[in-house]
Amino acid sequence: MRKVKTKNKLNPVLTLMLIATPLLLVFVSLFFGRYSVSPANVCSALLRPGSVSPAVLTVVRQLRLPRAIAAAFVGASLSVSGAAFQSIFRNPLVNSGILGVSNGAGFGACLAIVFLGGGLTVYFSSFAFALLAVVLSWFAGRVSKVTSTVSLILGGAMVSAFFSALISIMKFLADPYSQLPGITFWLMGSFASINYSHLTAVIPMALGILAVFLSRWKINVLSMGDKEAASLGVDVRKYKLLVITGATVATASAVCISGTIGWVGLVIPHIGRMLIGNNNSKLIPVSISLGACFMIVMDLIARSLTSSELPIGILCAVIGSPFFVYLLKKKKGGTVS
């Protein structure tokens, strides 16, 4: 019988916090890293680039800044897609990879590493196969002209399993010295190689997030089930397609530059549910901001905790899971019925 806030919109103070916190964290993350740069030099590198050494300039502007921006968008994309999928599939256990995005992207990356020589082809191949996986899930789940929720989830599970098997085949075929490490690292997720050219992926991520953000109140209605949503005056097919497309494009663009980070899309939305409730009008913006903040902090830890960088996918699960269990105990459940 928890009381929840009445209004359908976030209050202005909270809205400001949701926008300011990720920006602040991006800024803060510029001050940390293995290569030691004094705070004064970091500020100079940003404000008066001429006044610092080229090495400092490179570390701050070419390495840390694009990395933090990428982490923010990847976190936001995975988290908001997870939140949207949970609602429209009426299933709190669903995450951003439900329609096969992650495994599709993984296979695309493996394929490029093994047969296309790696490099930039990895990004294009993983993006293309991520989209392909979702399209395949959609058609696999399409039974006699309607795409029901359950059949779509089953279709996604089948396509995921299929691509997961293909990933294994690729690992089997890969050269164990020159190619297998690359595959393994990709599948564990990392922002280590991010530079400005990768930030092209920010555009599709931003568009995907925007599509979900704009549809956020209608996602509430979609979570009532197809028949009810239709009777309430929502064109179910159109909105489902829009939300799934938005979430898919965002996730696929995220995964293709970061590798597989599966955990965020399940748990960050639930943390959002605990904090703000289940109304997607508020949950979607909160998920975007929380996902971004979480990923910036995780990446910061990944690249500064130990002398060699930790894979971020692993770090997210190792730090995030106990934190989630703690929240669950503290809030006594309450995110789902």
Place this chain on the structure above:
Amino acid sequence: MKYKVDSLSFSYKDLNILNNISFEINSGEAVCLIGPNGSGKTTLLDCVMGLHIPQQGAVTVEGRNVLDFSRKDLARFVSYLPQTHMPMFPYTVREMVLMGRSAYSGVFGQPGADDEKFADEAISSVGIESLALRQYTSLSGGEIKLVLLARALAQNAGLIVLDEPTASLDLKNEYEFLETLFSLIRERDISVLMATHSIEQAFRFEEAGISAETLMMRKGREPLKGAPSDVITSGSIGEVFGVSALISTATGESGRQFRSVSVTGKAD
């Protein structure tokens, strides 16, 4: 507002469900659908909501076929109260009722101050103000039905379609739900199309002075149609439900008469 079902026939593949069904619902009137399981009550409701395409005939609102409406436009004329309902996520009661305003919001719209006012007004007109901030999933069965009724009211449609609204409610909740529904029909001139397993509810409409044409559905055959007391007889119950039944009348203290149906055995 006039809602009309005109010689409607519908089959799933080869299975004929609805056969030549016609009726009209005017403002402030009700139509009750009764009949055994699988006799096509829910199918007929779905046709009225434009969710099925009938092989013959049509459902019209103010002379316009429901299939020619967009979902959004139709939702302004027809609202729906589902039979069973348990959402995955615990929205608050107010958030649930606010969803009734979907048909009035833009493509990417959020509900505005007007919509919130409509929702609050709907909440108070079914008398559940005290529940407004509660989680919907923590409510009792009777309360849930009132929330769904409030949501249908917030939709501000002329016709409310109800599918077994009182199934699984206890006596008091059933009584209160029906009384709330009756007062809404009287005060707001709403039309009601209600499928029910509880045959006696058709009598309740009649006893409350609300015109309630009753259709006794017979799968694949034309339904029996007329006033509740004409349609619900031991003869028709025997034929359609396969049980022999007695219709009895009890007189209350104020002289009001109440009819009830007692099943006495299987029909021969």
